[in-house]
Amino acid sequence: MNTTRRSVLAAIGLSLLSASLPGIAQDKWPSKTITYVAAFPPGGNTDTLARLIAPKVGAALGQQVIVENRAGAGGSVGSAYVSRQPADGYTLLGGTISSHAINQSLYPNIGYDSVKSFEPVAMLGMIPNLILVRADSPYKTIQDLIAAAKAKKQITSGSPGSGTSPHMALELMKQSLGIDITHVPYKGGGPALQDLLGGQIDMMIETTIVGGPHIQQGKLRALAATSAARVPTMPNVPTIAESGAPGYDVQSWQAVFAPAGTPKPIVERLHNEIMKALSAPDMEERLSKMGLNNPKMSIEQFSKFQREEVAKWATVVKKGNIKVD
Numbered sequence: 001m002n003t004t005r006r007s008v009l010a011a012i013g014l015s016l017l018s019a020s021l022p023g024i025a026q027d028k029w030p031s032k033t034i035t036y037v038a039a040f041p042p043g044g045n046t047d048t049l050a051r052l053i054a055p056k057v058g059a060a061l062g063q064q065v066i067v068e069n070r071a072g073a074g075g076s077v078g079s080a081y082v083s084r085q086p087a088d089g090y091t092l093l094g095g096t097i098s099s100h101a102i103n104q105s106l107y108p109n110i111g112y113d114s115v116k117s118f119e120p121v122a123m124l125g126m127i128p129n130l131i132l133v134r135a136d137s138p139y140k141t142i143q144d145l146i147a148a149a150k151a152k153k154q155i156t157s158g159s160p161g162s163g164t165s166p167h168m169a170l171e172l173m174k175q176s177l178g179i180d181i182t183h184v185p186y187k188g189g190g191p192a193l194q195d196l197l198g199g200q201i202d203m204m205i206e207t208t209i210v211g212g213p214h215i216q217q218g219k220l221r222a223l224a225a226t227s228a229a230r231v232p233t234m235p236n237v238p239t240i241a242e243s244g245a246p247g248y249d250v251q252s253w254q255a256v257f258a259p260a261g262t263p264k265p266i267v268e269r270l271h272n273e274i275m276k277a278l279s280a281p282d283m284e285e286r287l288s289k290m291g292l293n294n295p296k297m298s299i300e301q302f303s304k305f306q307r308e309e310v311a312k313w314a315t316v317v318k319k320g321n322i323k324v325d
Contacts (some may be wrong), residue, residue, distance in 0.1 A: 029089050029266055031062040038094045039078030041071040045209075045290065047092045049124055049254055053257060056272070056277035065092075073107070074163055075099025079257075080111035083118065087261035089270070092121065097165050097253050101309035105317045106163045106324055114310055118257040119267050122274040123302045125292030126251040127207045128227035129169055130221050130237070134196065137203075142224040142243045145203070149179035156185045157190035158204040163324040166205040168313060169226050169250040171320045173205075176245035196220070203209075207252060208233070208291040226250040254292070255302065271299050 036054050040046040057247045065154035069077035073158060082320050085091040097120075104114040112118075131142060139145040149155055159167040162185045174181055184201055186192040189210060195201050197219060214220040215234075220235045228249035232240055241248040246291045256274060258267060277283060287294060297305060316322070 008170065014047045028281075029269075030061050032063065032263035034061070034063060034090050034092065034094045036057070036065050036067050036094065037078050038067055038069050038074035039080050039082075039099050040069070040094075040096070042069055045127070045252075045254060045292075046075075046096060048290070049292075050094045052283065053124075053256075053274060053277050056153065056280065056283070057273045060273045060276065060289065061269075069276055073110070074103055076107060076110040076112075078115075079103075079114075082137065082257070083112035083259060085259050087259040087263075089262055089266035091259060092270070093118070093257045095255055095257050095304070097251075097309065098253065100257065100306060102163065102165065102168055102313045102317075104310050105115075106322065115307060117260050118261055119262045119289050120303045121256040121258050121267055122299075123295060123297040123305070124254040124274075125287055125294045126227075126253045126255060127209060127291050127293070128225050128231050128232075128251050129145055129166060129205050129207055130211045130225055130234075131203060131223040131240070132196065132206055132211050132214075133203045133223060134199065135218055135221050135262060137221065139203075139223060140221075142238060142240070145223055146179060147245060149177075149181055151179075155203065156180045156184050156201045156313045157181050158186055158195055158201040160189040160192060161185050161187060163322070164224075165250070165252045168316060168322075170323060171206045172248065172250060172316050173226075173240055173245065175319055176240070176248050205255065212291070216245075251293075255306075267299065 036050050038047040038050040047069060054065040054067050070081050075096055075098050079095055082091055082093040100114045103110050103312060133139050139148065139200060157170050159170065167183060167274060168186065170183055189206060193206050193210065196204050205226065211220060215222055222234060224239050224243055225234065225239045227239060228241055231237060242289050
């Protein structure tokens with residue numbers, strides 16, 4: 001074999017090897033620690049879910065999954081950070097209805113595109129919200145509240161802050177029913193709840209997790225649920241949809257994303273392991289206690305759902321001319 005022929009064969013061999021390297025590298029994933037960024041502070045639902053899921057997914061993948069909190073601007077800080085990370089499957093993001101649906105149209109410069117900057121990995125769960133009033137409120141039913149609002153009676157509703165999902169649920173409710181209710185933003189759900197209990201505001205929209213204990217203690221009354229279907233644990237509480245606003249459906253949701261361009265086999269593996277973790281008996285019990293309903297969406301279903309959410313909230317923000325500082 002002459003030197004020229006050997007050189008050509010060697011070049012062909014190197015070319016074939018180089019072409020196969022991405023596949024080889026991908027097959028070895030994961031070969032190091034994976035970082036799961038929770039875009040909200042410690043102790044909240046996003047952080048709690050991340051810390052429940054991380055050990056189970058890590059054990060299934062054979063690598064440690066560590067949780068890192070990067071909170072701020074309704075989840076935008078952590079989301080922007082993850083959007084800039086390598087699309088190699090070693091950085092995940094715990095996002096929500098705020099960070100990956102509402103913020104896109106609410107904030108002019110969030111530093112990422114809710115859809116284009118990420119690969120949807122898994123929907124973790126949804127949490128219904130409730131229209132809450134004090135137990136001694138003159139509004140005994142949702143129809144009482146709607147009638148008062150239509151009669152131009154001033155009604156105040158607190159929220160954890162401008163642009164939060166409870167605030168946006170209120171705006172959609174006002175638009176859907178053709179009523180006016182004064183929004184009162186607080187710096188967190190805790191202060192808003194205390195003012196509701198203390199009589200400084202008339203109502204608030206909050207999750208079943210927050211409202212449930214106060215309802216059981218007889219301090220608050222749930223007038224309606226914001227989800228399309230009634231809350232299983234509160235079958236006597238009607239929905240807003242059946243109270244004059246057909247199609248109304250608002251639930252806070254939690255999900256996992258990866259940077260755009262993350263290889264499909266890696267995204268699918270992560271999706272499968274996360275769904276297995278969520279289906280474990282101990283996890284199902286914990287999620288139930290948190291008030292989370294896991295709709296068990298496929299990646300394609302989740303992607304479609306997110307795009308619909310982005311469009312829905314863009315319409316609400318524009319119609320309500322909603323601005324945040």
